[in-house]
Amino acid sequence: MKSLVSPETLKRFGLQPGRIVEAIVSSYTVEGKPHAAPMGILLENQDTITIKPYSETQTYRNLKSQRQCTINLTGEPELFFITAFKGEPEVGELPKDFFLPALKVKPPRLRDADGWLEVEVFSSETFKDRGVFKGRILKVKALNKPPKAYCRAEFAAIESIIHTTRILEFSKAGKRAQAERLAGLVASYRGLISRVAPGSGAEKVMEKLASILSRYSFNLEAYESLF
Structure with a gap:
């Protein structure tokens, strides 16, 4: 065909x-x-x-x-x-x-x-x-959209979204160690976004991810101290 x-x-x-x-x-x-x-x-x-x-x-x-x-x-x-x-x-x-x-x-x-x-x-x-x-x-x-300059924040936010879905799945399955490892990565991306794109849509997404994770006992502030 x-x-x-x-x-x-x-x-x-x-x-x-x-x-x-x-x-x-x-x-x-x-x-x-x-x-x-x-x-x-x-x-x-x-x-x-x-x-x-x-x-x-x-x-x-x-x-x-x-x-x-x-x-x-x-x-x-x-x-x-x-x-x-x-x-x-x-x-x-x-x-x-x-x-x-x-x-x-x-x-x-x-x-x-x-x-x-x-x-x-x-x-x-x-x-x-x-x-x-x-x-x-x-x-x-x-669609005919204008070109957009590359910013590391978008990549970091999308990776954090993917990681967060997996953190929740690992947590439900009792795989706390795997979830903790990904939570550390999300925390590092959160720090990156706050540096390169403060006040951006990506930063707002990260704050909402932090809120979701906190309900599952993952406090990103605790992981940020490691970086």
Whole structure:
């Protein structure tokens, strides 16, 4: 089957075979409610994307039943934070205007994403606690946004969001040592962001992460004294 997307187009999106990138996957529940969650995705070849959500997640259930998704590309920490911790007191529920219609698939795209890929699942398997979904890229779209200067704060905030999701999972599983190690990394990133981007959206995200972690008995101030 002929590919619908050229390698050059995917490369402009930062997608290359064998390279895992962090994105936000939006999907629909069986009831038709939009859902979004951050996730690592892998481009296997020119038009095949692999997604491996944990089997207890809503994304897994949605992909299993609906067989479509939209992969949203962004470098904004706020979008990763909101979709990772929706339902927490620091975030609340996702607003209705958070989503906009996609072009070729039913699951919506994120209103504030820089671009997106529309994917149709053609293969799914489950191994232990994770699903493996392979999908064909039907459409890619980029919005015409101005270039943005690189700041270390965005990278540090997104890494901290990913680490925090794992800290909570390790904590629930009784793996305190692994959780403590990641909490130390989050604390170091918090210090970095306060130096390079005080008052920024990234710093606000870090304060909300600190609030979430404190409810699980991880006090970032205690770890910051180590750096």
